[in-house]
Amino acid sequence: MRTIVVGSRQSALALTQTGHVIDALTAISEEQGLDVHFEIKKIITKGDRILDVTLSKVGGKGLFVKEIEQALLDGEIDMAVHSMKDMPSELQEGLINGAIPPRVDPRDCLITRTGCSLEELPQGARLGTSSLRRASQLKLYRPDLQIESIRGNIDSRLRKLETEGFDAIMLAAAGLERMGWSDRITSFLPTEICLPAVGQGALGIECRADDIEMLQLLSLYNDDLTAVTVTAERTFLSELNGGCQVPIGAYAVRLQSSDGTEEQNIIQLTGMVATPDGSIMLKETMQGTDPVALGIAVAAQLKSQGADRILAEVRG
Numbered sequence: 001m002r003t004i005v006v007g008s009r010q011s012a013l014a015l016t017q018t019g020h021v022i023d024a025l026t027a028i029s030e031e032q033g034l035d036v037h038f039e040i041k042k043i044i045t046k047g048d049r050i051l052d053v054t055l056s057k058v059g060g061k062g063l064f065v066k067e068i069e070q071a072l073l074d075g076e077i078d079m080a081v082h083s084m085k086d087m088p089s090e091l092q093e094g095l096i097n098g099a100i101p102p103r104v105d106p107r108d109c110l111i112t113r114t115g116c117s118l119e120e121l122p123q124g125a126r127l128g129t130s131s132l133r134r135a136s137q138l139k140l141y142r143p144d145l146q147i148e149s150i151r152g153n154i155d156s157r158l159r160k161l162e163t164e165g166f167d168a169i170m171l172a173a174a175g176l177e178r179m180g181w182s183d184r185i186t187s188f189l190p191t192e193i194c195l196p197a198v199g200q201g202a203l204g205i206e207c208r209a210d211d212i213e214m215l216q217l218l219s220l221y222n223d224d225l226t227a228v229t230v231t232a233e234r235t236f237l238s239e240l241n242g243g244c245q246v247p248i249g250a251y252a253v254r255l256q257s258s259d260g261t262e263e264q265n266i267i268q269l270t271g272m273v274a275t276p277d278g279s280i281m282l283k284e285t286m287q288g289t290d291p292v293a294l295g296i297a298v299a300a301q302l303k304s305q306g307a308d309r310i311l312a313e314v315r316g
């Protein structure tokens with residue numbers, strides 16, 4: 001029997017996501033007649049230690065991932081579950097993303113204190129978000145809102161909505177759904193108003209590239225459609241040298257034909273780069289069959305419209 005040690009950040013969301021993945025992998029192993037057993041090992045990352053500073057000020061990619069990757073390389077853990085949107089574009093040498101499970105709701109959502117909609121928020125209402133991507137898009141839609149920084153895990157942000165006088169906060173629907181807190185959601189923001197972060201709603205499972213047994217098990221949990229759409233989004237992001245600290249969004253879907261069945265392999269990708277105040281927003285939608293080529297093409301379109309200049313300014 002093999003014991004698979006699963007590294008996890010200790011936030012409620014990380015532990016819950018890890019638990020869901022272990023449940024799914026346990027079911028798959030049983031179906032396959034594999035004799036494996038899972039154990040969780042908690043790891044504190046740099047991102048967890050600096051929750052009081054705005055992430056965009058701290059800089060550096062993969063704040064939540066570095067220590068976990070080291071533990072994988074050292075053999076202290078055998079796999080780790082990441083939110084795709086926190087995963088750096090380049091994994092450390094010797095590590096691989098072994099599976100991308102089915103994506104859940106990719107949208108951002110609004111949680112208002114009174115339960116009113118985005119349109120019903122009073123003039124000048126205080127909206128809490130530390131995401132430049134969310135802030136820039138909301139400013140374009142509701143220029144009157146006062147956008148203020150709010151940090152912390154999703155549980156502490158929900159608490160701060162009550163205790164720090166915000167009228168509303170924005171979070172990824174996926175995190176709330178996985179926590180079983182969907183009832184806190186006031187409204188889902190359409191991707192046309194708020195383009196999600198690259199990979200939002202998807203998970204990635206990292207392991208050692210030479211752990212063949214692990215890779216075989218993980219391959220059974222990979223969702224091809226999610227992997228293809230997330231690849232298009234991540235290619236777009238890495239073409240722009242993006243990380244989670246810059247106002248970049250992207251969302252890819254597989255097109256449906258008129259009878260509701262899936263059009264063969266045509267992916268549609270929308271990419272967005274904005275100034276933090278929302279005064280300039282570059283957005284482009286293209287279709288294609290190769291997710292990598294599509295990601296490159298949408299990034300090239302935005303670059304030709306000045307995306308690099310906007311991003312250079314944001315990075316300072």
Ligand SMILES: NCc1[nH]cc(CCC(=O)O)c1CC(=O)O
Binds near residue numbers: 172200201
């Ligand atoms: N930046 C933090 C983060 N990373 C992943 C999620 C959950 C959503 C997901 O898995 O995409 C969240 C919380 C949030 O943005 O509200």
